[in-house]
Amino acid sequence: MKDKIAKIMNVLKKDGIFNTLKKIKKYLFAKYGSKINIFSKIYYKVNKDKYLKLIDDILNTSYDRIIIWRSDFRLESSTFSKTSTYFGKSC
Numbered sequence: 589m590k591d592k593i594a595k596i597m598n599v600l601k602k603d604g605i606f607n608t609l610k611k612i613k614k615y616l617f618a619k620y621g622s623k624i625n626i627f628s629k630i631y632y633k634v635n636k637d638k639y640l641k642l643i644d645d646i647l648n649t650s651y652d653r654i655i656i657w658r659s660d661f662r663l664e665s666s667t668f669s670k671t672s673t674y675f676g677k678s679c
Contacts, residue, residue: 600608632639646654 596608596612599611603611
């Protein structure tokens with residue numbers, strides 16, 4: 589924490605208060621913005637009934653299989669093959 593405060597003070601001396609505040613805002617949004625995305629949460633709350641109806645329609649029809657695809661893979665969503673999972677457990 590002491591290092592971060594020293595870095596902010598150096599940037600403040602170099603760039604001034606307005607550019608420092610812009611850089612702090614960009615840093616916070618880049619680091620925590622995707623985790624606290626308020627707009628997507630509001631959009632979901634508004635359209636929640638539509639999504640529930642869509643899911644009910646999908647589940648009530650007779651399909652051979654339903655595939656759910658996640659289009660945004662991040663570092664947090666790790667994927668393992670069976671061999672690496674078994675190999676990791678045996679060692």
